Amino acid sequence: MTVTILIVLAGLMGASGIVLAAAGAHMTPGAGLDGAAYMLLFHAAAVLGGAALLQQGVLWRPFALIVLAAWVVGALLFSGDIALRAFTGHRLFAMAAPSGGTILIAAWLALAAAAIAALLRV
Numbered sequence: 001m002t003v004t005i006l007i008v009l010a011g012l013m014g015a016s017g018i019v020l021a022a023a024g025a026h027m028t029p030g031a032g033l034d035g036a037a038y039m040l041l042f043h044a045a046a047v048l049g050g051a052a053l054l055q056q057g058v059l060w061r062p063f064a065l066i067v068l069a070a071w072v073v074g075a076l077l078f079s080g081d082i083a084l085r086a087f088t089g090h091r092l093f094a095m096a097a098p099s100g101g102t103i104l105i106a107a108w109l110a111l112a113a114a115a116i117a118a119l120l121r122v
Helices: 002-026 033-055 061-088 096-121
Strands: none
Touching: 002 033, 002 061, 033 061, 033 096, 061 096
Protein backbone atom coordinates (compact mmCIF):
# COMPACT_ATOMS: atom_id res chain seq x y z
CA MET A 1 0.00 0.00 0.00
CA THR A 2 2.79 2.44 0.86
CA VAL A 3 4.45 1.93 -2.52
CA THR A 4 1.09 2.44 -4.27
CA ILE A 5 0.66 5.78 -2.51
CA LEU A 6 4.13 6.82 -3.62
CA ILE A 7 3.28 5.84 -7.20
CA VAL A 8 0.11 7.96 -7.04
CA LEU A 9 2.21 10.88 -5.76
CA ALA A 10 4.69 10.33 -8.61
CA GLY A 11 1.82 10.57 -11.09
CA LEU A 12 0.65 13.82 -9.51
CA MET A 13 4.21 15.15 -9.56
CA GLY A 14 4.53 14.29 -13.25
CA ALA A 15 1.26 15.98 -14.11
CA SER A 16 2.24 19.04 -12.07
CA GLY A 17 5.58 19.15 -13.84
CA ILE A 18 3.86 19.25 -17.23
CA VAL A 19 1.52 22.02 -16.03
CA LEU A 20 4.47 24.08 -14.78
CA ALA A 21 6.40 23.51 -18.01
CA ALA A 22 3.40 24.76 -20.00
CA ALA A 23 2.98 27.75 -17.68
CA GLY A 24 6.69 28.49 -18.00
CA ALA A 25 6.37 28.55 -21.77
CA HIS A 26 3.68 31.23 -21.54
CA MET A 27 5.06 33.36 -18.68
CA THR A 28 7.97 35.73 -18.49
CA PRO A 29 11.24 33.92 -19.11
CA GLY A 30 13.37 33.61 -16.00
CA ALA A 31 10.44 33.06 -13.64
CA GLY A 32 11.98 29.71 -12.69
CA LEU A 33 9.05 27.55 -13.70
CA ASP A 34 11.16 25.48 -16.09
CA GLY A 35 13.45 24.44 -13.25
CA ALA A 36 10.49 23.68 -11.01
CA ALA A 37 8.89 21.59 -13.77
CA TYR A 38 12.08 19.64 -14.44
CA MET A 39 12.56 18.95 -10.74
CA LEU A 40 9.07 17.48 -10.47
CA LEU A 41 9.31 15.49 -13.70
CA PHE A 42 12.75 14.10 -12.93
CA HIS A 43 11.86 13.05 -9.41
CA ALA A 44 8.49 11.59 -10.48
CA ALA A 45 10.46 9.25 -12.74
CA ALA A 46 12.94 8.58 -9.93
CA VAL A 47 10.12 7.64 -7.54
CA LEU A 48 8.70 5.22 -10.10
CA GLY A 49 12.13 3.68 -10.69
CA GLY A 50 12.83 3.50 -6.97
CA ALA A 51 9.46 1.83 -6.37
CA ALA A 52 10.30 -0.78 -9.01
CA LEU A 53 13.71 -1.42 -7.45
CA LEU A 54 12.08 -1.73 -4.05
CA GLN A 55 9.56 -4.27 -5.34
CA GLN A 56 12.42 -6.28 -6.87
CA GLY A 57 14.26 -6.33 -3.55
CA VAL A 58 17.26 -4.46 -4.92
CA LEU A 59 17.03 -1.83 -2.17
CA TRP A 60 16.70 -2.31 1.56
CA ARG A 61 13.03 -1.48 2.24
CA PRO A 62 13.35 0.89 5.26
CA PHE A 63 15.94 3.10 3.53
CA ALA A 64 14.17 2.88 0.20
CA LEU A 65 10.86 4.11 1.61
CA ILE A 66 12.63 7.03 3.25
CA VAL A 67 14.36 7.85 -0.05
CA LEU A 68 11.12 7.74 -2.04
CA ALA A 69 9.26 9.88 0.50
CA ALA A 70 12.16 12.35 0.64
CA TRP A 71 12.17 12.67 -3.16
CA VAL A 72 8.48 13.54 -3.04
CA VAL A 73 8.81 16.02 -0.16
CA GLY A 74 12.02 17.60 -1.45
CA ALA A 75 10.74 18.07 -5.00
CA LEU A 76 7.45 19.51 -3.74
CA LEU A 77 9.17 21.98 -1.42
CA PHE A 78 11.63 23.07 -4.09
CA SER A 79 9.12 23.33 -6.93
CA GLY A 80 6.27 24.58 -4.79
CA ASP A 81 8.29 27.50 -3.50
CA ILE A 82 9.46 28.49 -6.98
CA ALA A 83 5.97 28.15 -8.47
CA LEU A 84 4.35 30.12 -5.67
CA ARG A 85 6.88 32.93 -6.10
CA ALA A 86 6.33 32.97 -9.86
CA PHE A 87 2.54 33.09 -9.60
CA THR A 88 1.97 35.18 -6.46
CA GLY A 89 5.27 36.82 -5.54
CA HIS A 90 5.17 35.10 -2.14
CA ARG A 91 7.29 32.29 -0.74
CA LEU A 92 6.01 29.00 0.60
CA PHE A 93 8.10 29.73 3.71
CA ALA A 94 11.60 31.04 4.32
CA MET A 95 14.24 28.68 2.88
CA ALA A 96 11.65 26.29 1.38
CA ALA A 97 13.45 25.83 -1.95
CA PRO A 98 16.91 25.36 -0.39
CA SER A 99 15.41 22.98 2.19
CA GLY A 100 13.83 20.97 -0.61
CA GLY A 101 17.14 20.87 -2.46
CA THR A 102 18.98 19.74 0.65
CA ILE A 103 16.41 16.99 1.23
CA LEU A 104 16.88 15.85 -2.38
CA ILE A 105 20.66 15.69 -2.04
CA ALA A 106 20.36 13.71 1.19
CA ALA A 107 17.83 11.36 -0.42
CA TRP A 108 20.16 10.60 -3.34
CA LEU A 109 22.92 9.77 -0.86
CA ALA A 110 20.47 7.62 1.10
CA LEU A 111 19.67 5.76 -2.13
CA ALA A 112 23.31 4.73 -2.33
CA ALA A 113 23.14 3.66 1.33
CA ALA A 114 19.97 1.62 0.65
CA ALA A 115 21.69 -0.21 -2.19
CA ILE A 116 24.78 -0.88 -0.06
CA ALA A 117 22.60 -2.10 2.82
CA ALA A 118 20.76 -4.48 0.50
CA LEU A 119 24.07 -5.72 -0.87
CA LEU A 120 25.47 -6.37 2.60
CA ARG A 121 22.33 -8.23 3.70
CA VAL A 122 22.82 -10.86 0.97
